[in-house]
Amino acid sequence: MKISSLHLTFLEIPFKQTVSHASASRSVTESVLVTAHSTEGLVGVGEGCPRRYVTGESVESARAFVETHRRIWEQWSTLNDLRCWAASHEALIDCNPAAWCALETACLDLLGKELCRPIESLLSVPCLSGPFRYSAVLGTDNPETFQQQLALYLAIGFTDFKIKVTGNVPMDRHKIDRLKESSDPGLPVRLDANNLWKTPQEASDYVERLNYPFWAIEEPLQVGDYDGCRVLSRELGLPIILDESFLRTEQFASIQDTPSTWIINIRISKMGGLLRSLAVAERAKEVGIPIIVGAQVGETSILTRAALTVANAYRDMVVAQEGAFGTYLLEREICQPVLMFSKEGRIAIDSLNTAPGLGLTVAT
Numbered sequence: 001m002k003i004s005s006l007h008l009t010f011l012e013i014p015f016k017q018t019v020s021h022a023s024a025s026r027s028v029t030e031s032v033l034v035t036a037h038s039t040e041g042l043v044g045v046g047e048g049c050p051r052r053y054v055t056g057e058s059v060e061s062a063r064a065f066v067e068t069h070r071r072i073w074e075q076w077s078t079l080n081d082l083r084c085w086a087a088s089h090e091a092l093i094d095c096n097p098a099a100w101c102a103l104e105t106a107c108l109d110l111l112g113k114e115l116c117r118p119i120e121s122l123l124s125v126p127c128l129s130g131p132f133r134y135s136a137v138l139g140t141d142n143p144e145t146f147q148q149q150l151a152l153y154l155a156i157g158f159t160d161f162k163i164k165v166t167g168n169v170p171m172d173r174h175k176i177d178r179l180k181e182s183s184d185p186g187l188p189v190r191l192d193a194n195n196l197w198k199t200p201q202e203a204s205d206y207v208e209r210l211n212y213p214f215w216a217i218e219e220p221l222q223v224g225d226y227d228g229c230r231v232l233s234r235e236l237g238l239p240i241i242l243d244e245s246f247l248r249t250e251q252f253a254s255i256q257d258t259p260s261t262w263i264i265n266i267r268i269s270k271m272g273g274l275l276r277s278l279a280v281a282e283r284a285k286e287v288g289i290p291i292i293v294g295a296q297v298g299e300t301s302i303l304t305r306a307a308l309t310v311a312n313a314y315r316d317m318v319v320a321q322e323g324a325f326g327t328y329l330l331e332r333e334i335c336q337p338v339l340m341f342s343k344e345g346r347i348a349i350d351s352l353n354t355a356p357g358l359g360l361t362v363a364t
Contacts, residue, residue, distance in 0.1 A: 001107065011029055050098040101271075115356070134158075159187065191207065198221065246265070263291065264292070266280055278310060291318055295322045305352065339360075
């Protein structure tokens with residue numbers, strides 16, 4: 001990998017509909033792209049989704065991070081160079097995970113293209129093999145849009161759902177009632193609260209008022225309130241999905257003694273790239289905590305592709321997979337092929353099995 005230059009650009013693509021939850025409302029992507037150019041004319045591309053309410057980042061902080069270290073990174077030539085720099089700058093990456101994710105992914109893509117090897121081969125993990133089946137995510141506070149989303153998902157044939165709650169009981173009850181009326185009564189549904197409640201009792205009361213047999217609840221309390229989540233898990237008899245409350249392997253110290261309480265949502269950008277995500281998945285397997293391979297709202301096919309590596313390598317630990325919305329959500333995609341779910345929430349990956357790097361052609 002002979003890097004001649006690295007560049008960061010902002011990516012703003014309008015959504016076809018606004019996505020809302022308790023922490024934010026979004027109608028356009030807020031992502032960064034890093035392009036890594038080689039001396040031989042090859043280009044690797046990586047994506048990161050900085051979110052203040054998740055990792056404390058912004059697109060401005062991502063630009064500053066890349067500009068500060070770009071000259072050093074442009075001297076890399078091997079995967080070991082990347083690994084060594086990451087190992088000696090863990091605290092810095094902890095503060096800039098989405099920005100690092102974009103840089104790391106671009107370098108892996110470039111190195112794979114240079115060596116004519118898929119990223120799975122570079123990282124010594126299993127080559128991609130299907131199927132991959134995604135969850136439907138219902139995340140709007142507009143009743144009409146919610147009904148349109150639900151109808152689309154059911155027509156496609158989704159059989160696994162995540163519903164984001166708003167804190168407005170009548171509105172959230174309306175969502176649940178529409179789901180009950182429109183679908184199989186036994187349809188598996190999990191709840192995503194995005195840190196809505198402050199106490200286990202407040203969360204428990206709210207969930208019970210929704211009157212639905214959810215199989216798990218994501219981020220019900222304030223970020224990092226593991227003790228409160230343990231209490232809530234016992235009260236509701238449900239596992240707690242950790243998203244904003246789990247960003248790096250060091251946090252296993254707070255949860256590994258009660259593995260049946262937890263599920264970890266691994267989102268590549270949030271975790272700080274593919275290598276860190278694989279490390280979290282490996283540790284989760286060792287201690288017996290299931291994982292969800294998730295996605296940031298507004299991801300393009302670049303991060304969808306990176307997430308497939310984790311979902312494939314730890315298939316036996318994955319209880320759900322999120323993302324692959326493509327042009328169902330985005331007004332346009334920047335990649336070919338576009339990685340988006342189709343019938344029954346499945347995704348086609350045949351063209352990616354042997355393609356070098358990420359296997360994507362990107363036009364920004």
